[in-house]
Amino acid sequence: MRLVEVIVLISTVLAVALLITVGFEHLVPSERVRPVAEFYLNATYNQYELRNYTAMSPEAVTAIVWDFRGLDTLFETSVFYLALIAGLALTRGLLLERAEKSGHGLSIIVRTVTRITAPMIVAVGASIGLHGHLTPGGGFQGGSVIAVLPMVVIVVFSASFLVIKGVTTTKLLVVRSLGLTGIGLTAIAVFLVGITLHMPAYVFQNMAKPDAQISMPYSVAGALISGTLWFFNIFEMFAVAAGFSIAFIALMLARTLESSRGE
Amino acid sequence: MRRVSRGFIVFILAFTVYVVYTGSISGYDIVTGVIVSAVIGALFSNIVVEKPIKVVDPRRWLHLLVYALLYFTYYEAKAHIDVIRRILHPKLPVNPAIVEAPYRIESDFAITAVANSITNTPGTVVVDIDPSKKNFYIHWISAKTLDPLEARREIFETFEKHAKRIFE
Structure with a gap:
């Protein structure tokens, strides 16, 4: 038995070593950029040579996510929304009963530190979201950072503390819906302008195209906003922050109520 | 009034974090930073500090x-x-x-x-x-x-x- 274990262990180690050795050249990124990547890198912020393709954002990932393949991202966000609705539907009976008193939470030291770090978490999240078109990050990342706050509050204080303070799943669902509506409106903004002005325009259009000359402004008062990318990031930030908060509250409140019933 | 001065302390804290985290002070950063910090200050005015006079x-x-x-x-x-x-x-x-x-x-x-x-x-x-x-x-x-x-x-x-x- 002992021998078998040793043999299994050694062969596993050897297999992993072999895999790493064989796959090494694929693990290390080559210096040569593939044609697709080269196109995106050239087009992402290029006002002059590729002006019919550019997204006017120096952050290629955000440009791909919200411009080059924006429709895909819209459906991803919608799927997340539907999953949340389904989750809330599961817990609806539990969430109707409100917990009466807020729990004692962790020690005074942890609570005081949380009081100071709470606004800092939101500031960092907002910075990530608002600079998504300039630096790595974006709406989803910023919203996720903001959603750390309700999670910390739930652990340090309690889930009912949030509800007592007025952060209810209903209100968060309204924020989430407003965020999604904003994303939808941003997607058809240029198209709507085109209809009003009787000019050709596309759904999900950002910068001007050869056959559709309407364009989102890529800068406002000298500050680069990359057209639709800025709006997508902001609305996504609200939608994701509210979405994750709903999930955390629903999970923790349901558990709290279940355990208090059991007593 | 008390809430405003409490909120102002939170505003300063949030704005400092925002600018330091962003790592730049262009006009865009200052405008968005002020807006974000004002919202944070209004939301968190009652939980961070109790006596704002101590902070100044x-x-x-x-x-x-x-x-x-x-x-x-x-x-x-x-x-x-x-x-x-x-x-x-x-x-x-x-x-x-x-x-x-x-x-x-x-x-x-x-x-x-x-x-x-x-x-x-x-x-x-x-x-x-x-x-x-x-x-x-x-x-x-x-x-x-x-x-x-x-x-x-x-x-x-x-x-x-x-x-x-x-x-x-």
Whole structure:
């Protein structure tokens, strides 16, 4: 038995070593950029040579996510929304009963530190979201950072503390819906302008195209906003922050109520 | 009015974090930073500080600076040297114990500052706190005494003196 274990262990180690050795050249990124990547890198912020393709954002990932393949991202966000609705539907009976008193939470030291770090978490999240078109990050990342706050509050204080303070799943669902509506409106903004002005325009259009000359402004008062990318990031930030908060509250409140019933 | 001044302190904190995290102060950063921090200040005005006048008192900041300099140079170094000596000593002279020690400060911030000062120096860790009896329970790598008042004097009386000047 002992021998078998040793043999299994050694062969596993050897297999992993072999895999790493064989796959090494694929693990290390080559210096040569593939044609697709080269196109995106050239087009992402290029006002002059590729002006019919550019997204006017120096952050290629955000440009791909919200411009080059924006429709895909819209459906991803919608799927997340539907999953949340389904989750809330599961817990609806539990969430109707409100917990009466807020729990004692962790020690005074942890609570005081949380009081100071709470606004800092939101500031960092907002910075990530608002600079998504300039630096790595974006709406989803910023919203996720903001959603750390309700999670910390739930652990340090309690889930009912949030509800007592007025952060209810209903209100968060309204924020989430407003965020999604904003994303939808941003997607058809240029198209709507085109209809009003009787000019050709596309759904999900950002910068001007050869056959559709309407364009989102890529800068406002000298500050680069990359057209639709800025709006997508902001609305996504609200939608994701509210979405994750709903999930955390629903999970923790349901558990709290279940355990208090059991007593 | 009180809420506005409390919110303003939060605004300053959020704006500082925003700008430092962003790492640039272009017009875009300042405008978005002000808007974001104003919203945060309005939302969190009631949970961060209770008496905003304390935050704008320059004497408290001076005390904080003095304490920070003393703490990070003298007290930290002293505690590190003591623990390094115990680790490298062939006989490993440790005498671990959890001691009870009473504190005599009132505000949440002062208690937190003292507790974190104790925990941050090697050799002592605040493992629990009893606010009703006003006791820290401190794990001590080399308990010199088990008497609460003696332990208090040995471990954190100076921290408490500084914290009182800064936060109370």
